[in-house]
Amino acid sequence: MPRKAFISSYRQCPDCKTVLFDPKRELSQLSVKTSCCGSFGKARIIWPSIIVHKYLELVNNLDPNSEDDQKISVVFLSSAFEMMLEDILWELLFKHTPSPLLADSIMDSFHGKERRIKLFDSISDNKFSEITKDDKEFTERWNEITFLRNRVAHGDYFVSSKKYNEVESIDYLYDNCLKYFSKIENEVQSQKAFYK
Numbered sequence: 001m002p003r004k005a006f007i008s009s010y011r012q013c014p015d016c017k018t019v020l021f022d023p024k025r026e027l028s029q030l031s032v033k034t035s036c037c038g039s040f041g042k043a044r045i046i047w048p049s050i051i052v053h054k055y056l057e058l059v060n061n062l063d064p065n066s067e068d069d070q071k072i073s074v075v076f077l078s079s080a081f082e083m084m085l086e087d088i089l090w091e092l093l094f095k096h097t098p099s100p101l102l103a104d105s106i107m108d109s110f111h112g113k114e115r116r117i118k119l120f121d122s123i124s125d126n127k128f129s130e131i132t133k134d135d136k137e138f139t140e141r142w143n144e145i146t147f148l149r150n151r152v153a154h155g156d157y158f159v160s161s162k163k164y165n166e167v168e169s170i171d172y173l174y175d176n177c178l179k180y181f182s183k184i185e186n187e188v189q190s191q192k193a194f195y196k
């Protein structure tokens with residue numbers, strides 16, 4: 001089976017850092033102005049990061065009918081989401097401190113998805129649950145695959161999740177993750193920095 005590359009349809013504005021959905025790749029032409037602030041003439045930033053692209057590409061190349069591949073998908077998807085959460089949290093931390101050392105030390109003290117969302121809530125203008133309130137299904141499915149990922153990490157066999165079918169969850173999360181995280185990213189980008 002030929003490998004399928006994963007290419008995100010999102011690009012980040014080089015000036016105001018808004019993440020834009022660009023399914024027709026119009027923004028690859030630098031003369032096209034961005035819809036956020038009218039930026040033009042500068043290369044648009046690939047979003048999300050290349051490492052997240054790689055994780056999503058790996059999921060894309062796995063066989064949804066193989067139980068082993070489902071387990072690997074759960075691990076890679078969880079890692080991709082945690083990495084996107086971490087990238088967004090860095091942006092938020094840098095709105096509060098210009099010190100990379102301080103940001104680093106705060107990030108190191110908050111490990112794991114739940115603690116990082118708590119950290120997010122403690123410094124963001126709007127809480128994580130408020131920003132994602134229209135995407136409850138994504139959040140619930142994400143919580144369930146996090147639970148499954150932890151079971152896989154502890155060597156347990158796959159168990160059917162409580163509410164959702166895991167194969168459907170993998171598809172759903174894969175298809176909707178960039179929309180979900182771009183909304184959080186843009187909310188953070190719109191918040192004012194406390195210094196400057």
Ligand SMILES: [Zn+2]
Pocket residue numbers: 013014015016017018034036037038039
């Ligand atoms: Zn812009």
